[in-house]
Amino acid sequence: MRIHFIAIGGSAMHNLAIALHQKGYQVTGSDDTIFEPSKSRLQKHGLLPKEFGWFPEKITSNLDAIILGMHAKEDNAELLRAKELGITIYSYPExxxxxxxxxxxxxxxxxxxxxxxxxxxxxxxxxxxxxxxxxxxxxxxxxxxxxxxxxxxxxxxxxxxxxxxxxxxxxxxxxxxxxxxxxxxxxxxxxxxxxxxxxxxxxxxxxxxxxxxxxxxxxxxxxxxxxxxxxxxxxxxxxxxxxxxxxxxxxxxxxxxxxxxxxxxxxxxxxxxxxxxxxxxxxxxxxxxxxxxxxxxxASFKGASKRLEKIAENSTSIAYKDFAHSPSKVSATTRAVKDQYKDRKVIACLELHTYSSLNAEFLQEYRGALDAADEAVVFYSPHAVKIKQLEEVTASQIEKAFDRNDLIIFTNPEEFQQYLKQQKFANTALVLMSSGNYGGLNFDEVKSWF
Structure with missing residues (x-):
């Protein structure tokens, strides 16, 4: 079969593209931007588009199907061309x-x-x-x-x-x-x-x-x-x-x-x-x-990537990163680390990164989510709030929502990274919770602090 992916660079989409390529399908794709590790993995299998962008001329009547990713909009030029030609269009789950x-x-x-x-x-x-x-x-x-x-x-x-x-x-x-x-x-x-x-x-x-x-x-x-x-x-x-x-x-x-x-x-x-x-x-x-x-x-299962993933350890301290961002996940992850390391200082750092977490009305859902931590930190980017076209979120709103008077709040990536570097990390368990990267935190550098 000849399959074309519109938005091939997505985390799920590029994996499906590789799987179909390995199954013997003829696979092509487009995207306006592709980040790592998708980029290298597509390149390894000869599936990386020669140039980024949308090219309706790639959509021809000899294609058997189109697989449409969430990243592509309704007015995508390739999607419109596929509809004109009557090519079968599937979503990823379909x-x-x-x-x-x-x-x-x-x-x-x-x-x-x-x-x-x-x-x-x-x-x-x-x-x-x-x-x-x-x-x-x-x-x-x-x-x-x-x-x-x-x-x-x-x-x-x-x-x-x-x-x-x-x-x-x-x-x-x-x-x-x-x-x-x-x-x-x-x-x-x-x-x-x-x-x-x-x-x-x-x-x-x-x-x-x-x-x-x-x-x-x-x-x-x-x-x-x-x-x-x-x-x-x-x-x-x-x-x-x-x-x-x-x-x-x-x-x-x-x-x-x-x-x-x-x-x-x-x-x-x-x-x-x-x-x-x-x-x-x-x-x-x-x-x-x-x-x-x-x-x-x-007994030998060590966990999924970014799910309480151990990133650093020394004789007295340990660091994890976790994909947790919703209130229930943040609460469960923070409690899990404290229960596991009762005699250590637990520093829990959360980045508010998703649409829901940066919504002023939804913030109240985080009440008590970081209570299990000895030291609780929240990082968010006012720029990200603007990009998502949401109402401005203030530090006082966040402090009130989490219901924790000693909450440490950062909006500047450099200041947050400086805070981490200054920690002694003696007898400590650090957990970094985010679906982002705190405005550019180098997780490999975090390892050098332990």
């Missing part, structure tokens, strides 16, 4: 569904934890040499790409994002997968630019649960009230498997999971990650991995 129609689809959904749970599942399956197709939102150790597609594999494991599919398909991505086996990890209001109320946001998960095929299975977090309510009220004729946080202890900065064979040390930590582990175990059992096999494999 195309993944087409590739998995004849497979058993396993879809992991939730406001938080879905990347980690999907990563845990793939780690366990990989450990036991069980081949599956997959799409996951983070780079994993032992995996070349974040997307893998074959003709022969029976299962397709998909991370189910609730964000929109494309500029011309306003449905949440996970509504399109029609899972045979689904998991919902938790519901915490996010993406307020698309889902203006909590009820509207929750409704997307109701639709997801109702999209599970008849006789399918729903694995769900029984300790999340919104999830539990949806699971128990659905009229969809499916099997239901609730899970809760398993028993565990923390001794000498080491998390020990209680198993039928006794205590087992694991690499990940925090109540939210133990909950993720319980959900992943249920899914793996549905996929033919028994409990003993799961525990054997999960």
């Amino acid at each position: 195309f993944l569904y087409e590739q998995s129609k004849e497979k058993t689809r396993v879809v992991i959904g939730g406001s938080h934890g879905k990347t980690t749970i999907t990563s845990m599942i793939l780690h366990v399956l990989h450990y036991h040499d069980k081949e599956v197709d997959y799409m996951v939102g983070a780079q994993l150790e032992g995996f070349d790409t974040m997307v893998h597609l074959t003709e022969e594999n029976d299962f397709m494991v998909l991370e189910g994002d609730e964000y929109l599919s494309s500029a011309i398909d306003r449905r949440p991505k996970f509504h399109l997968y029609k899972p045979n086996i689904a998991l919902v990890s938790g519901i915490a209001w996010d993406h307020i630019n698309v889902f203006p109320t909590f009820d509207n946001y929750v409704d997307q998960f109701r639709i997801f649960i109702d999209s599970i095929v008849n006789g399918g299975a729903l694995v769900y977090n029984d300790e999340d009230e919104a999830v539990k309510k949806l699971a128990e009220s659905t009229q969809n004729p499916i099997r239901k498997f609730p899970y809760t946080i398993p028993e565990y202890t923390v001794e000498d900065d080491q998390t020990l999971l209680q198993t039928p064979e006794g205590e087992m040390p694991i690499e990940v930590f925090g109540a939210h990650n133990l909950s993720n582990l319980a959900g992943a175990k249920w899914i793996c059992q549905h996929m033919g991995i028994d409990e003993d096999e799961f525990y054997e494999a999960i």
Whole structure:
């Protein structure tokens, strides 16, 4: 097949392009800008566009399909040309569904934890040499790409994002997968630019649960009230498997999971990650991995990229970076680090970077999110607020929203970096939470401070 990607440089899009190229498809693509690591990875496979921009002349009648990324707008010149020629246009999730129609689809959904749970599942399956197709939102150790597609594999494991599919398909991505086996990890209001109320946001998960095929299975977090309510009220004729946080202890900065064979040390930590582990175990059992096999494999799982990822360590101190940006994720991550390192000073640094987090009305959702930290820092860029065309956010608004009088607030990247450099980091656990980079923080330089 001949496939053209409009906005090939996206994190998910470039991985799908590589996966299809490896499957033998003829792949081309365009984008107006492509950043690392997408740029180098596309170049390695001979898929990097010769020049950036949109070129309608690339769209010809001999193309079998167009895959449209979220970065492309409705008036994109290539998209308009594809419509003129009547070429089939897929959003990213639509195309993944087409590739998995004849497979058993396993879809992991939730406001938080879905990347980690999907990563845990793939780690366990990989450990036991069980081949599956997959799409996951983070780079994993032992995996070349974040997307893998074959003709022969029976299962397709998909991370189910609730964000929109494309500029011309306003449905949440996970509504399109029609899972045979689904998991919902938790519901915490996010993406307020698309889902203006909590009820509207929750409704997307109701639709997801109702999209599970008849006789399918729903694995769900029984300790999340919104999830539990949806699971128990659905009229969809499916099997239901609730899970809760398993028993565990923390001794000498080491998390020990209680198993039928006794205590087992694991690499990940925090109540939210133990909950993720319980959900992943249920899914793996549905996929033919028994409990003993799961525990054997999960002991060596070190986490997904940017999810409590250890970036530096010395004899007394440690540093992590984490993708956490929504209030529930920030709270869970900060609490996890403090629970793991009770006798260390925890410095939690959060960058308000997303549309939701920089919205003055949404800020109140962060109340108490950094309470577990001994020292709490918030960084945000007034310039980013202007770019997103939002109302100005002030330091006093942020301090009031977090409800913490000793909150340290930075708006200047250099001043924030200077603050970090001046820290002694003795008997300290540092956690850097952001979906950005604090205005240009060099994470390799952070390592040199430990």
